[in-house]
Amino acid sequence: xxxxxxxxxxxxxxxxxxxxxxxxxxxxxxxxxxxxxxxxxxxxxxxxxxxxxxxxxxxxxxxxxxxxxxxxxxxxxxxxxxxxxxxxxxxxxxxxxxxxxxxxxxxxxxxxxxxxxxxxxxxxxxxxxxxxxxxxxxxxxxxxxxxxxxxxxxxxxxxxxxxxxxxxxxxxxxxxxxxxxxxxxxxxxxxxxxxxxxxxxxxxxxxxxxxxxxxxxxxxxxxxxxxxxxxxxxxxxxxxxxxxxxxxxxxxxxxxxxxxxxxxxxxxxxxxxxxxxxxxxxxxxxxxxxxxxxxxxxxxxxxxxxxxxxxxxxxxxxxxxxxxxxxxxxxxxxxxxxxxxxxxxxxxxxxxxxxxxxxxxxxxxxxxxxxxxxxxxxxxxxxxxxxxxxxxxxxxxxxxxxxxxxxxxxxxxxxxxxxxxxxxxxxxxxxx
Numbered sequence: 001x002x003x004x005x006x007x008x009x010x011x012x013x014x015x016x017x018x019x020x021x022x023x024x025x026x027x028x029x030x031x032x033x034x035x036x037x038x039x040x041x042x043x044x045x046x047x048x049x050x051x052x053x054x055x056x057x058x059x060x061x062x063x064x065x066x067x068x069x070x071x072x073x074x075x076x077x078x079x080x081x082x083x084x085x086x087x088x089x090x091x092x093x094x095x096x097x098x099x100x101x102x103x104x105x106x107x108x109x110x111x112x113x114x115x116x117x118x119x120x121x122x123x124x125x126x127x128x129x130x131x132x133x134x135x136x137x138x139x140x141x142x143x144x145x146x147x148x149x150x151x152x153x154x155x156x157x158x159x160x161x162x163x164x165x166x167x168x169x170x171x172x173x174x175x176x177x178x179x180x181x182x183x184x185x186x187x188x189x190x191x192x193x194x195x196x197x198x199x200x201x202x203x204x205x206x207x208x209x210x211x212x213x214x215x216x217x218x219x220x221x222x223x224x225x226x227x228x229x230x231x232x233x234x235x236x237x238x239x240x241x242x243x244x245x246x247x248x249x250x251x252x253x254x255x256x257x258x259x260x261x262x263x264x265x266x267x268x269x270x271x272x273x274x275x276x277x278x279x280x281x282x283x284x285x286x287x288x289x290x291x292x293x294x295x296x297x298x299x300x301x302x303x304x305x306x307x308x309x310x311x312x313x314x315x316x317x318x319x320x321x322x323x324x325x326x327x328x329x330x331x332x333x334x335x336x337x338x339x340x341x342x343x344x345x346x347x348x349x350x351x352x353x354x355x356x357x358x359x360x361x362x363x364x365x366x367x368x369x370x371x372x373x374x375x376x377x378x379x380x381x382x383x384x385x386x387x388x389x390x391x392x393x394x395x396x397x398x399x400x401x402x403x404x405x406x407x408x409x410x411x412x413x414x415x416x417x418x419x420x421x422x423x424x425x426x427x428x429x430x431x432x
Contacts, residue, residue, distance in 0.1 A: 003055065006295055007046040008302030009364050009392055012425060016040075018057035022168045025056060026140050029166065029421075036423035039166045041079065041106030045113065046305040047392025048425035049161045056166060058108055064088055065169065072174040073131065078108030078167035085174070091237050094174040095281070097129035101337070103286050108167040113389035114159035114350040118207035118229065118285070121342040125350055126172075127158035134168040138421030142168065156412040159350035161388050163422050163432060164413060181235035182207070182284045184277050185228040188269075192222025192323055196316050196356065199226065199340045206230050207284075209339050213265040214323060214332030214360055215258065222323050223269055224338065232278055240280050246292040253299030256363055258330040265334055288335075298363045303333075306372060307359035307387040308379045309341060309352060318382035319356050322375060326360070329371050336360035348409035351387045359390065369393060388426065396431040406432070 004011040019025040029037070037054040061079040068074075072094050074085065082096060083103040089095075100115040109115075111133060114125045123129075132146040135157060145154040157164045185205075189195035195210050202208060207229035212222055288294050295303070310319045326332045337359045341352040362368050376398050379386065385402030386394055400406055410432065413419050423432075 003040075003043070003051060004302070005046050005048060005050065005392070006044050007305055007361075007392055008295055008298075008300075009304060010048055010051070010425070012048070012051045012053070014051065014053055014055045016055045016057050018060050020060045022061065022134075022136065022142070025061070025166055025168070026136055026142075028056060029136065029138070030140055032421075034420075036421055038422060038424040038427075039108065039112075039162045041109035042081065042104050044102055044105045044109065045389045047390065048429070049113075049388055049391070049427075050109075051425040052423060058106060058166070061168070062106075072176060073171065074174055075169060075171045076107055077169055078106060078111070078133075080107050081105065082107070082110065087239065089174060090177075090180055090239065090281075093177060093237060095177045095231070097173060097175045098123055098126045099285055101286065102289055104289065107170045107172070111158055111167060111170055112160060112162045114345075114347055115389070116341070116352050118209045118339060120352055121203060121208070121340050122206065124342060125159075125345055125347075125352060127345065127347060127350070129173050130158065131171045131173060133157070133170045135164065136166040136168055138165065138417040152412050153416060155347045156349075156409050159347040159388075160409065161349065161424065161426065163424070163427055164416065164418050165422065177231045177237075179232040179235040180237050180239065180281050181232040181278050182229040182281055183232045184279050184284060186273055186275055186277070187226040187228070189224040189226060191220060192224070192320055193316065195222065195224035195226055195338065196319075199356075202226075202228055203340070209337060211268070212323075212336045212338045212358070213269060214326045214336045215262045215265055215330070217324065217327040221320070221327060225269065227284070229284055235278060235280075240282050244290050244292050247294055247296045250296045250300045251298075253301060253363060253365070256298065256333075261332065261334050268334070298361065301364045303361045303363050304368065304372065304392050305359060305361050305390045306375070307357060307390040308375075308384050309355050309357040309387075310379065310382045310384045311353050311355040314355070314382040314384070316356070318378065318384075319358070322378050323358070325375065325378065331362055331368065331371060333361040333363075348405040348412070349388065349403055351385065351389075353385070355384070357387075359387075391426065394430065396429065399430040
């Protein structure tokens with residue numbers, strides 16, 4: 001079948017196998033006849049990190065196996081989704097310790113991408129809350145891994161994009177909450193410098209994220225809306241009714257251009273809104289989940305999501321220059337998100353480092369890849385790097401320059417027989 005990531009670029013022909021149990025997964029692994037494969041969840045990584053000629057679909061193994069209501073420790077199969085966890089555990093007063101911008105990802109995918117959220121500055125990545133996991137190796141054996149049990153394999157698997165083995169089960173600690181609601185504070189910033197100052201001023205906020213205008217240039221470059229959040233004490237734990245709408249077809253790509261995006265950004269920035277509001281967790285953490293298949297906004301050709309981090313030590317000048325270059329190109333999107341990161345962890349390929357991260361979408365069109373190569377050089381010059389879960393076109397040289405532990409990662413793969421057994425289109429492109 002033809003498969004792709006959430007950006008719908010690239011598209012590959014693949015044999016997709018969907019085993020219903022760990023033993024069936026092991027049998028398929030043994031029968032691969034020398035062909036490397038990659039595990040895949042819901043396909044929400046944007047580029048080609050879960051694409052390969054042979055793919056193991058993990059979504060049939062989605063059971064929640066055990067939960068300790070006193071400690072919040074959950075053991076589940078790797079194919080369980082974040083939405084599954086919230087549906088079952090939030091009514092009992094437990095929330096995800098870290099969540100990305102969609103709840104439609106598997107727990108295994110969250111570990112493999114070592115996802116981060118609006119609270120990284122305080123709580124780190126998803127792996128910081130993972131206690132252990134079971135990993136199916138290339139030889140068919142299963143290892144229990146934790147920080148003190150096969151620690152090098154634990155560090156390589158968290159953020160390792162599925163290149164060490166196939167995750168079977170994950171044990172993690174959930175977060176106790178009293179309500180399904182968030183106390184949201186919205187602050188308007190007239191420029192990039194102003195929103196960065198607001199981030200610093202509110203570093204103690206549990207959650208923080210900014211929508212940023214990457215089209216308007218000049219004195220208003222980077223004007224933003226910063227949304228702070230704290231778990232509410234009131235409002236109840238009931239989920240919202242499922243009323244997601246769906247985009248039924250691909251929009252004509254010419255509808256998204258500098259003029260329409262600029263008009264949207266102006267309206268969104270100036271839209272009247274309350275500075276203080278109590279909102280349900282779904283629109284706060286997952287605003288795009290309310291529109292299923294929103295990736296069709298960019299047309300049939302798809303789009304590239306570009307996310308990078310600039311270290312705090314480099315200052316804000318580099319970030320300002322990159323945003324200015326994006327604005328000058330006229331290619332910026334209306335879906336641009338700015339966050340701050342806390343310190344990096346010690347996983348070999350985890351993305352965050354202490355600094356500022358910007359993620360935005362670029363409609364796939366002529367001249368885009370040349371622009372992104374130019375932005376890559378600016379990111380590297382500032383000591384930054386790009387997120388593998390969003391990547392669809394980074395060069396091997398760029399990857400190797402910005403992920404200094406890639407050789408140590410490869411040595412772990414070599415030690416556990418993963419090289420030649422697990423590979424993706426992305427790993428082949430990056431020289432892994």
